[in-house]
């Protein structure tokens with residue numbers, strides 16, 4: 264399928280959690296077509312991406328001029344991961360300064376290829392690309408790196424700010440556009456959404472960018488339509504656009520039932536804290552579904568008091584565990600881990616009894632989740648972590664911290680029934696007994712495990728051809744490509 268003269272341009276938001284799925288999407292489009300694909304970003308991000316690709320990678324890269332110092336950002340900060348939350352909003356606003364250079368780049372690429380790009384695929388947070396696309400008469404498709412429920416939750420809350428008029432943080436409200444059963448409180452929301460009133464810096468970024476993205480030709484979503492029927496319905500109602508669910512954007516081997524012993528290895532730009540081999544050997548000594556894996560994603564951590572209580576609860580649960588651990592909030596994430604952040608002699612005790620493996624900073628998550636001994640994942644509910652876990656039928660314990668994670672956590676528990684939320688945010692006061700109770704509830708409940716296995720089957724079925732019949736995500740990708748080609752012929 265495809266025409267070698269066609270080219271498309273893709274532009275993710277300035278965050279690893281967006282750049283990685285964009286790169287995976289680019290590879291997927293390349294498997295289906297022979298389009299020339301140019302992935303665009305800021306100089307440092309492009310430099311990192313380029314160096315992580317193998318020599319066989321056919322994706323083209325283009326940098327737009329960007330100087331963090333012009334936006335009161337520290338030098339060399341071009342992704343959200345490199346910044347404290349107080350500075351992140353400055354990076355969001357700075358991303359809109361890419362509009363003019365992006366427009367110039369599109370004109371250059373148009374001259375080079377002798378015709379405009381077939382399509383611009385832009386991050387939902389880069390809604391301004393729609394203005395460029397309109398000006399240059401190019402189709403713009405938005406790509407949401409979140410799931411459907413999470414994307415719909417984001418639109419619902421940012422566009423309506425329904426919590427503004429509530430009397431207290433604990434008063435429940437229905438998320439606009441969702442059925443009555445989908446209730447949250449202001450306390451559920453991340454502090455920058457909780458305090459938004461439409462005139463703050465966060466609203467001034469999210470509201471216009473989401474509105475502009477709603478003016479796209481269509482949306483691509485990193486999910487499988489069968490696993491999120493409600494989220495997809497609400498998202499369709501909000502966007503009134505075609506939505507192609509082309510996920511999950513995971514390494515193909517995670518979707519293959521025939522297990523192999525090959526390891527996934529390290530991910531671009533991250534040094535593993537422990538080798539995959541060490542983690543896998545450790546897991547080999549435990550029974551099927553008996554180990555708890557704990558991680559808060561690529562950039563988050565919890566408060567010192569929460570870390571203490573979590574460690575005590577995990578120890579008292581008696582379950583073996585692997586914990587990707589970082590310095591708690593208030594400390595430099597790159598500083599050496601201090602024993603005082605954990606209960607007295609915790610690491611020493613866990614190591615001597617082989618009860619727990621603490622992995623500092625970065626763990627080989629895909630290898631851990633694919634191992635048969637891993638029985639549950641205590642997660643911040645980042646969408647990649649959620650999909651990775653569910654693709655392997657591993658039930659979840661939710662502790663959402665930021666972004667759309669709170670909606671993911673709700674969906675995991677209330678719609679899918681594949682997990683339980685332990686707590687949320689950095690300010691919550693968790694108790695060791697709650698930690699112990701939720702771990703037992705999730706790890707010893709065969710109903711939750713069965714549902715997680717059903718979701719795993721749906722994900723694999725959607726993403727693969729079975730007996731010559733393509734799953735829904737493969738059909739969505741074919742439809743997306745043929746729709747683009749058909750509009751280009753009009």
Ligand code: UDP
Nearest residue numbers: 280560561562587625626628645646647648
């Ligand atoms: N990840 C990993 N090792 C770690 C922490 C994270 O490999 O120690 C990977 C994980 O597999 C996932 C990504 O980092 O692909 C985290 O993405 P997610 O959307 O879950 O959360 P974010 O980091 O964007 O908050």
